[in-house]
Amino acid sequence: MKEISVTAIRNAVKDLSIKANRELGQDTLDAFVRYKEKETSPVGRDILDQLIENARIAREEGIPMCQDTGLSVIFVDLGQEVHLTGGDLSQAINDGVRDGYQEGYLRKSTCHPFTRKNIGDNTPAIIHLRLVPGDKVHLWVVPKGGxxxxxxxxxxxxxxxxxxxxxxxxxxxxxxxxxxxxxxxxxxxxxxxxxxxxxxxxxxxxxxxxxxxxxxxxxxxxxxxxxxxxxxxxxxxxxxxxxxxxxxxxxxxxxxxxxxxxxxxxxxxxxxxxxxxxx
Amino acid sequence: MSTELTPVTYYLTTPLTDADVAKLNIGDRVFLSGIIYTGRDAAHRRLVELLDRGEELPMAVAGQVIYYVGPSPASPGRVIGAAGPTTAYRMDAYAPRLLAKGLKAMVGKGKRADEVREAMVKHKAVYLTATGGAGALLSKCIKKVEIIAYEDLGPEAVRRMEVKDMPTTVVNDVRGRDLYAVGREIYEIKA
The missing domain is CATH 3.30.1330 (60s Ribosomal Protein L30; Chain: A;)
Structure with missing residues (x-):
């Protein structure tokens, strides 16, 4: 049985939380450019230019692209032939979120629903776990704005x-x-x-x-x-x-x-x- | 299709005068420089409570600009983190009171209530939008930040910011026009 350490998963969640907030995907960037060519509104073209520039600054200077750095939505496809070692998977994911939001200077956006008091570390992550065939673990980190x-x-x-x-x-x-x-x-x-x-x-x-x-x-x-x-x-x-x-x-x-x-x-x-x- | 807008670009420095804002039309681009103040719902509630008690505000609002923002933390060597606008309707209950005190512009994103639009006409003020989600770009326009009130509110504390050429678009002008209504009307293609 293939062994995967939850510490590796924790580190990946941390790194991807920071990276996702700073580096907009090429697919979205290409779409900004493609749509700007078709956009007939001068105000609309100006906004698309700003978004292209915003993505460049975020990537080059390591500033989050948006101050709402999101609730951490994590999808996990866990191969049924994998043995996870070194601890609890949910705990590792939440630790990764906590590390990433602290070290990456990301805004902490989770709060108590009634009192609205901030939890302080952007946990708990929203985790969607799916058991799949095989011996791999596939993980998506999706910071989702409010x-x-x-x-x-x-x-x-x-x-x-x-x-x-x-x-x-x-x-x-x-x-x-x-x-x-x-x-x-x-x-x-x-x-x-x-x-x-x-x-x-x-x-x-x-x-x-x-x-x-x-x-x-x-x-x-x-x-x-x-x-x-x-x-x-x-x-x-x-x-x-x-x-x-x-x-x-x-x-x-x-x-x-x-x-x-x-x-x-x-x-x-x-x-x-x-x-x-x-x- | 209605007539397309022909936006004009202005560079304005705060404090703003009636003449500064009266010339602005919906769709115009305004690059703001100078001192502006930040505030979100919790700070607005406290400001209005001060007015209710007849007390002085922590800053003079006449001629000033308030930016609705809750920034991400500043990393070492920066004055602020990502700092894009937050949704403005949460300040609608309080905004007319500050407009009556001479506030000349608000910067946020999303639609305003009718009462706020009416107060803007009455007191000659404008609502500008900065691009939602352009937090890194807007962060670069902010040169200095100082908390002047309500430090206990954390990201919602009232800050005095020095900005340079902060890009905004006029959504509501002193003539009561609304770019959210007019813009869509121009570009909608009906089935």
């Missing part, structure tokens, strides 16, 4: 609403959100599963690279249709008017109960932070 998360939505639609109803919900969610989730955004859509799984599908959809279509041509076509309709809303960069409201739409789907039609929309701001590593 402004865009607040504009996300879950609906248990009547099945009679059909695909048209699901599309309408996605468009309406973006329309209602306006400038609040810091567009240009990436829209994650989860259809099917049940009450807790649809939002998780939507969040997993956000792990994909910007510009990467779903391998199923039917779902890929829906993604493209939604992207066009969202960009026709006119909100534009920062909601100040323009053609660049979303950089991409990612859709994930799975079967659901014959009585149900869960649809979840998870909005990701332009600070599209996600890094991954395999052990």
């Amino acid at each position: 402004g865009s998360e607040n504009m996300s939505r879950l609906a248990m639609l009547p099945p009679s609403k059909g695909l048209a109803g699901a599309k309408e919900l996605v468009i309406q969610t973006v329309k209602d959100a306006g400038p609040n989730p810091c567009p240009p955004m990436i829209v994650g859509v989860g259809i099917g599963g049940n009450f807790e799984v649809a939002p998780l599908l939507a969040k997993r959809a956000l792990l994909r690279q910007v510009g990467e279509r779903h391998p199923d041509p039917e779902l890929a076509a829906i993604e493209e249709e939604l992207l066009e309709k969202i960009n026709n809303l006119g909100w534009g960069p920062q909601g100040l008017g323009g053609r660049t409201t979303a950089l991409d739409v990612h859709l994930e789907m799975m079967p659901c109960h014959i009585a149900s039609f869960p649809v979840a929309v998870n909005i990701q701001c332009h600070a599209n932070r996600h890094l991954e590593v395999t052990f």
Whole structure:
């Protein structure tokens, strides 16, 4: 049985938390440039220029790209042939978050829900653990901002609403959100599963690279249709008017109960932070 | 499609006069320099409580600018960490009181309430947006930072900041126009 030390996982969570907050992925940067060429609003083009410059400064000078350095969402695909050594996996992940947010001068953004008192170290991380075949551990570190998360939505639609109803919900969610989730955004859509799984599908959809279509041509076509309709809303960069409201739409789907039609929309701001590593 | 905007660029230094803000139109770019103050919800609540008791504010707000920001910690050798704007509606309940005291501009992100927009028209003031999520870029415009009140509020304490050419866009002008409404109207393509 392959052995992997939880200390290695702790260190990876620390390093990736810092790196994700400073280094915007090339996929998102390329999308800024691509959309800027098409953007007809002068204000919109100016904002996209600022975002390109912001990413350069963050990377070169080691400043977080956004002061909201996020809640730490950690996805773990744990191979069932792996033996974890040296301690408790959840503890190691939380220790990695604590180390990273302290050493990287990242803002600590977790608090008690009633008193609003800050926990002080950005824990607890939100951990999604999945057991998979094989002898590897795959880890994603996804610092997720609050402004865009607040504009996300879950609906248990009547099945009679059909695909048209699901599309309408996605468009309406973006329309209602306006400038609040810091567009240009990436829209994650989860259809099917049940009450807790649809939002998780939507969040997993956000792990994909910007510009990467779903391998199923039917779902890929829906993604493209939604992207066009969202960009026709006119909100534009920062909601100040323009053609660049979303950089991409990612859709994930799975079967659901014959009585149900869960649809979840998870909005990701332009600070599209996600890094991954395999052990 | 409505007429496209033709934004004008201005370089303004605080304190601002009525004439400085009266010339601004929605969509214009404003590069701010000089002293500005920071404040979020908790600080605003305390400022308004002082006004309620008829007491002096820790800073004179006439002609001034308040930036809605909760920065990330400064790393060694820097005056501040990432410092992009926070969502402005949380300050809506308090903003008209400060506008009545002569506050000339607020910098944040997201829509303002009708009462705040009306108070801006009445007292000749503007709402500017800095780019949400451009925390590193905006951090570079901040040259000095000093906490002047409510240190116990941590990232929400009131700070006096010296800024140089901080990039903003006019969202609400003294004529009561709103870029969030007008901008979308211009660029929306109806099915």
